[in-house]
Amino acid sequence: xxxxxxxxxxxxxxxxxxxxWRMLGAMLSRDVNPESAFFQWITCVSYAMLAGLIAxxxxxPVGPLTEVPLWIRLTGMVVxxxxxxxxxxxxxxxxxxxxxxxxxxVAYG
Amino acid sequence: MIDTPGKTYRQAARDALGxxxxxxxxxxxxFGSLARESGLTLGMALSTTAGIWGLPGQVxxxxxxxxGVSALFVILAVSLANARFFPMAVSFIPLMRGGVRRYxxxxxxVQLLSINSWAAGIRRFPEIAVQMRPRYYVAFAGICxxxxxxxxxxxxxxxxxxxxxxALGLIFLNPLFxxxxxxxxxxxxxxxxxxxxxxxxxxxxxxxxxxxxxxTGLIGGSLAFWIHRLRGPCHE
Numbered sequence: 240x241x242x243x244x245x246x247x248x249x250x251x252x253x254x255x256x257x258x259x260w261r262m263l264g265a266m267l268s269r270d271v272n273p274e275s276a277f278f279q280w281i282t283c284v285s286y287a288m289l290a291g292l293i294a295x296x297x298x299x300p301v302g303p304l305t306e307v308p309l310w311i312r313l314t315g316m317v318v319x320x321x322x323x324x325x326x327x328x329x330x331x332x333x334x335x336x337x338x339x340x341x342x343x344x345v346a347y348g
Numbered sequence: 349m350i351d352t353p354g355k356t357y358r359q360a361a362r363d364a365l366g367x368x369x370x371x372x373x374x375x376x377x378x379f380g381s382l383a384r385e386s387g388l389t390l391g392m393a394l395s396t397t398a399g400i401w402g403l404p405g406q407v408x409x410x411x412x413x414x415x416g417v418s419a420l421f422v423i424l425a426v427s428l429a430n431a432r433f434f435p436m437a438v439s440f441i442p443l444m445r446g447g448v449r450r451y452x453x454x455x456x457x458v459q460l461l462s463i464n465s466w467a468a469g470i471r472r473f474p475e476i477a478v479q480m481r482p483r484y485y486v487a488f489a490g491i492c493x494x495x496x497x498x499x500x501x502x503x504x505x506x507x508x509x510x511x512x513x514x515a516l517g518l519i520f521l522n523p524l525f526x527x528x529x530x531x532x533x534x535x536x537x538x539x540x541x542x543x544x545x546x547x548x549x550x551x552x553x554x555x556x557x558x559x560x561x562x563x564t565g566l567i568g569g570s571l572a573f574w575i576h577r578l579r580g581p582c583h584e
Contacts, residue, residue: 245419250395254396258399260430264438273443280569282538283537285436285439286572287572289432292549292564295561297523298550302382306516319527334525334528342513342517345513346513
């Protein structure tokens with residue numbers, strides 16, 4: 240098998256393995272009552288997973304972000320969230336501020 | 349109450365065009381350039397964006413392939429990085445399944461689910477009639493997917509044209525945007541779940557990179573649910 244074919248298999252296999260979670264979710268959702276305790280619980284599970292994922296991406300990144308020092312990643316995040324709350328929950332302001340500080344620190348820090 | 353197709357599509361376009369579309373364009377530009385650096389073709393990069401449709405898993409694929417990890421382990425790692433789609437689907441589909449005549453549609457619609465559309469739906473659905481909710485979701489998520497594909501292509505061809513700090517900034521944009529998006533949550537149990545998940549995520553990842561995220565969700569989510577059991581729902 241050529242390298243090219245193998246890589247396509249990895250891509251398609253990953254797509255299938257990801258869709259499996261979505262499909263399982265759709266199968267289970269058919270009979271779930273949005274008012275039920277189970278629904279509330281699995282919503283909490285989603286939020287905890289997303290928060291854990293974001294914290295992991297910042298604290299223990301994989302890929303290109305590993306070349307950025309931890310303090311710069313943390314500063315970008317703190318500035319972004321800080322501006323978001325200080326300006327009355329403005330998403331655009333928070334994200335822009337965090338991103339600009341991050342890029343400036345990577346360039347000149 | 350938003351109860352006609354016209355109003356629904358306009359609301360979805362208003363919510364998606366602008367910030368979410370811009371974020372996806374930018375962050376998928378980061379992925380496109382990473383994909384090219386990792387040796388993927390444009391076709392593979394676009395398939396990955398449309399097929400996996402979740403940046404952490406996409407980045408894991410490109411990274412691990414570039415690092416020479418064997419095929420089966422790459423697939424396993426990508427799958428586990430995307431396990432969140434299971435609880436996300438179960439906490440989302442029941443809110444809009446009343447809007448389709450045949451439930452089978454949900455098996456197609458669930459492919460468009462991402463943090464963006466999940467958060468937008470949970471926020472906006474209370475104002476939208478149940479019959480109109482699938483339209484809102486498809487329009488919103490469709491715009492997001494289109495922006496993501498355009499971004500992937502731009503990044504794929506634009507790699508090298510960008511300065512390194514800017515390229516790294518695009519990748520950092522993801523956790524930053526998700527953090528701000530979720531920080532806007534106002535429901536008590538959801539906030540507790542977020543606060544519990546933040547320390548558990550890195551700790552469990554350190555204990556087990558494969559199963560860390562699942563454990564974070566199950567243990568952190570259950571803890572938040574239990575704390576608020578008698579005080580109110582985990583939903584806005």
